[in-house]
Amino acid sequence: MENKKQLIGSVLGQSSRSEEILIVTSLDKSGQLKKATILAHDTSFETILLQVIDKITMSDISEQDLFLMSENERLAFKILEKSPITYVLKSLIVGSIRIVNGKKTIFCSPNSFVADKSRDVRKLSLEEKKMIYDRGSLEVGTTFDGSKVTLPVNGLLQRHLSIIGMTGCGKSFLIGLLCEELALHKAAILLLDPHNEYLPMAQSLPKKTKRMLYGLGSVAGLNNYTLDVKNISASNFQHFTGMGDGSASILDQAIRDLKKRKIRYSLDDIIAVLNDKVNNSSKSEATAASWARNYLLNLSSSGFFGTNEPKIGEIVQANQVSVIAMSGIKDKIQQFVVTNLLQRIFNARRKEEIPPIVVIVEEAHRFAPSGSNVSSSDIIRTIATEGRKFGICLFVASQRPNRLDSTVLSQCVTNIVMKIKNPADLSSVRESAENATDDVINELPKFERGEALVMGESFPISIRFKVRSERTTKHGGMSVDYESIWKEESDKTDAEIYDFPDEL
């Protein structure tokens, strides 16, 4: 009896595309099916998994199409023509479950597709759902038919991860959720945050998770992340400021002079040496020195150059989420900070001075762009190719995969893909995500906010799910609510107008 309830329809056969299977069902049965539901068809060897992608209705079919149809599709047409309550579903073969050494195992493709036992198509059993969707202890969401979706900690972290999707689709929200879930496992997490959007998340983590929040330069309420001036060369300064070669060369001399005299020196010390050169050099040298000095004076007001940088052992600790908030700082300086930090992390992990760590690079295309090199490109590529064996797991998030360095993207063998519309970005995802079929990729433009597809080695079948909306921490990257802000502002000004004392 139970089995009967699980029955959804029967296999009609393959359509003109070999991986697409047509399923005949009825109006009431198909009405129970939610988007992307996976159904099962048992053969003598295995259980074939079929993901419903669409239903064919009479209005989809024109007389002309009949000539282009396969035999099975023509049959579907005839069935639909006869009975208004019969439905034909299009489904994709997404994998199979076979028994190997006495254990049920998921494979990404079946041995063959032969309806040799029966034509029955049924719902998944609870055990099968658990195998497919409930793969670990990180609770990230549910499928459209309400099955819990969980990801395995090691399965996720032993490979790098990319999180891709157009702006506003929910990437940062998901990253916040992953941080929250990983924090339950006492993870060491470093977030490179160009928009300061993860501060509310980190601040609202449960008390038992440590947090270290750094701002570049002096930012109220945050720890000061300063760059140690002694690690910065004249050419680095030239890179940040765009100073001319003449000024950079005088600056180089000034730094060399200082290094001979002092082990530690500050930006003010360099400025003092340059001042000296302004006053005691030939006219052309004095001019170059004064330009260099002015550039450095400009930098010194930012407060992010000092004599001490935070120790890596303080930034990276187990059971700690660290955020480097970089909003409002020039790209070149952000890239330099990221370079410096990641190089130190890479070296420290090689010597096992710090615990294994998850490094999250938001807006990754700004730190490792395709087609050009910025200062952070090399270290991100190095971590992408070698970090895994040293216990550095990279999460890169980007709305423009097409603009992200292809080495970095291809090393992220787990992909979480959200809504994407841009054709160039769709093709980068198609290239980098090895086990994504065209049909899966073609669905991406239709994704809603918070809808995601996870695929990769730890996921023999890609899982399409809704990211959990309830978080215990606050999300910082809120969309601007124009209507209510305008209303609030205008109410304020209205109040001011009406509160104005009437002097007449």
Ligand SMILES: Nc1ncnc2c1ncn2[C@@H]1O[C@H](COP(=O)(O)OP(=O)(O)O)[C@@H](O)[C@H]1O
């Ligand atoms: N799964 C979700 N549930 C509820 N709200 C979400 C979800 N994902 C995103 N949002 C909301 O959508 C908006 C944009 O999400 P965000 O993660 O900042 O987008 P992205 O980083 O992709 O640009 C935010 O206001 C966020 O609160």
Ligand SMILES: [Mg+2]
């Ligand atoms: Mg974002």
